[in-house]
Amino acid sequence: MKIIHHGAVNGVTGSCHQLDYEQHSAVLIDCGLFQGEDSGPSLAIDFDISTITALIVTHCHIDHVGRIPYLFAAGFAGPIFTSQASASLLPLVIEDALKVGVTRDQKIINACLSLLNKRITAVAFNNWFYLPSNHNEPTAKARLQRAGHILGSAYVEIDIGKKPNTHRVVFSGDLGAPHTPLLPSPKAPYKADTLVIESTYGDKNHQGRKERTQTLKTVIEKAVADNGVVLVPAFSIGRTQELLYELEQIIHSAAKNSPWRNLEVIVDSPMAANFTVEYRNFKTLWDDEAKKRLAKGRHPLNFAQLHTIDSHKEHIAVINYLSNRKQPAIIIAASGMCTGGRIVNYLERFLPDKTTDVIFVGYQGRGTLGRDIQTYGPSNGYVHINDRKITINAAIHTISGYSAHADQNGLIKFVTGMRKKPTLIKIVHGDENAKQALAQKYKEILGEGTEIEIAQLSDGL
Incomplete structure (x- = not known):
């Protein structure tokens, strides 16, 4: 052998x-x-x-x-x-x-x-x-x-x-x-x-489940207080679905007059949308907690405030829409390490804005754009995206518990x-x-x- x-x-x-x-x-x-x-x-x-x-x-x-x-x-x-x-x-x-x-x-x-x-x-x-x-x-x-x-x-x-x-x-x-x-x-x-x-x-070692959920909730509440966008780079398979599951729980538990009830959650990834359908198709593989939510009539991966973006034309339209409005939104897009995909366009447009927050919820490999943003973002450094020097004025957060x-x-x-x-x-x-x-x-x-x-x-x- x-x-x-x-x-x-x-x-x-x-x-x-x-x-x-x-x-x-x-x-x-x-x-x-x-x-x-x-x-x-x-x-x-x-x-x-x-x-x-x-x-x-x-x-x-x-x-x-x-x-x-x-x-x-x-x-x-x-x-x-x-x-x-x-x-x-x-x-x-x-x-x-x-x-x-x-x-x-x-x-x-x-x-x-x-x-x-x-x-x-x-x-x-x-x-x-x-x-x-x-x-x-x-x-x-x-x-x-x-x-x-x-x-x-x-x-x-x-x-x-x-x-x-x-x-x-x-x-x-x-x-x-x-x-x-x-x-x-x-x-x-x-x-x-x-x-x-x-x-x-x-x-x-990661944060515990309750701690990381509370951290996510706190970070997002602070992030949206100034009506900025929250960018979450996430892999289309796994991380995106787990985040949606957690966000649905936060929204479900929020008071009726809470800002969470009107907060848009945008998944800008046709791949993630396709994989989310597959997650729903294979409900038999879910754990007991998730199955109990289904039994109560909840839809943890398909809730009312969730919007899915499909075509590239819609993607560009969403970036323009978010640039010109004064309401907060959470955008989840691939790739998880920012090595390509639609998240890169969001980062290029919104990293210079002080009202932007970027939340990393997964490992960022050496030499990736994600690792560079994690490294240079806290000191208001810069990165290069599409051959442009982009100054990082956005707030950068890392929640390791979501790995x-x-x-x-x-x-x-x-x-x-x-x-x-x-x-x-x-x-x-x-x-x-x-x-x-x-x-x-x-x-x-x-x-x-x-x-x-x-x-x-x-x-x-």
């Missing part, structure tokens, strides 16, 4: 891990896009895929699936195993990625989507399935377990060999934070012999909750400080019985 890392080792993007589970047979876990400082000059698949028999997709964020079209171009023709919800989301994500980063030629896009739809195999959570083998008989099987990160997200358990000598490898994908709205928290697997785990917040990633406590609990602890943990998907901090915690808790490694690019186990 060998594990080779093709991404998410020098940062938090480009997740792609290869598990060689027998001679001449291997499986890829994710095939994601590099972003920010992690970005390289080439998107082409630069590693040998001749032994790759299958791809397993943990979830549909672009840093986990964005290079799938390039995998096709390299000649990959195997199945793509993913959860039932992710199977519905994946074509939407890939179509958008192609339009934004590759081509607007609909024939090329349709050809890629046709390939994708033929390759996708939707599997139910907690159901074992065999991985294809280049030999006569499969020697490895896998199953997906709920990761609680976004709709359909999973961690992967892979058993190699036959009982009683099986070796279990667990790939965490991205683990969800505890007590998030809509989705249940991930439960630790029974065992892992080898664990490959993310470390995005390996050195930090869809597990914090340090969650990452530790995922391991300590196992009945049979891993003998090897490989740490990926984090900045250097986060990886080192998490590695030290694991060493303190698990002792000498577990080897802790910080994974390196294309290293092999």
Whole structure:
């Protein structure tokens, strides 16, 4: 058995891990896009895929699936195993990625989507399935377990060999934070012999649910007091839906004469709108709290004050509308790290205004516009957007509790909750400080019985 890392080792993007589970047979876990400082000059698949028999997709964020079209171009023709919800989301994500980063030629896009739809195999959570083998008989099987990160997200358990000598490898994908709205928290697997785990917040712990909701409410109330706009960069899948869920609760709980009752919430992202529909379609995956709200006749993702913007023409009209009026509004738009998408146009227009507030609710990768605004905004610095120097007069806020990633406590609990602890943990998907901090915690808790490694690019186990 060998594990080779093709991404998410020098940062938090480009997740792609290869598990060689027998001679001449291997499986890829994710095939994601590099972003920010992690970005390289080439998107082409630069590693040998001749032994790759299958791809397993943990979830549909672009840093986990964005290079799938390039995998096709390299000649990959195997199945793509993913959860039932992710199977519905994946074509939407890939179509958008192609339009934004590759081509607007609909024939090329349709050809890629046709390939994708033929390759996708939707599997139910907690159901074992065999991985294809280049030999006569499969020697490895896998199953997906709920990761609680976004709709359909999973961690992967892979058993190699036959009982009683099986070796279990667990790939965490991205683990969800505890007590998030809509989705249940991930439960630790029974065992892992080898664990490959993310470390995005390996050195930090989030605010509690009540604290972060109160922080969001307080920040927005202060922000709208001067009738300015509140800009919230958010990923189309996951973060947007969680924010809507929380905002609906704040509005529902507000007094009838409260300003919250008249505050417009604008989602300016066709992708986010499509994904919100999918969240509603997969209500069976919601947690008990969300299901109880539905049972009471509430619509946490489709409330009266919510307005969705579709076309680019409408998008430009909204920016002009907000520029010329004196009423507050909350705008949620992608991308979450401000690396592209409609949020960039809002930032270009409204960052110079003192009445603007920007609320970051998720991780901002190194080299992204979002990280630059976080860094230089508090001192009224500047950023460059569309080759223009934009002075930041807006107020900048960060609420870490809304991250869809597990914090340090969650990452530790995922391991300590196992009945049979891993003998090897490989740490990926984090900045250097986060990886080192998490590695030290694991060493303190698990002792000498577990080897802790910080994974390196294309290293092999």
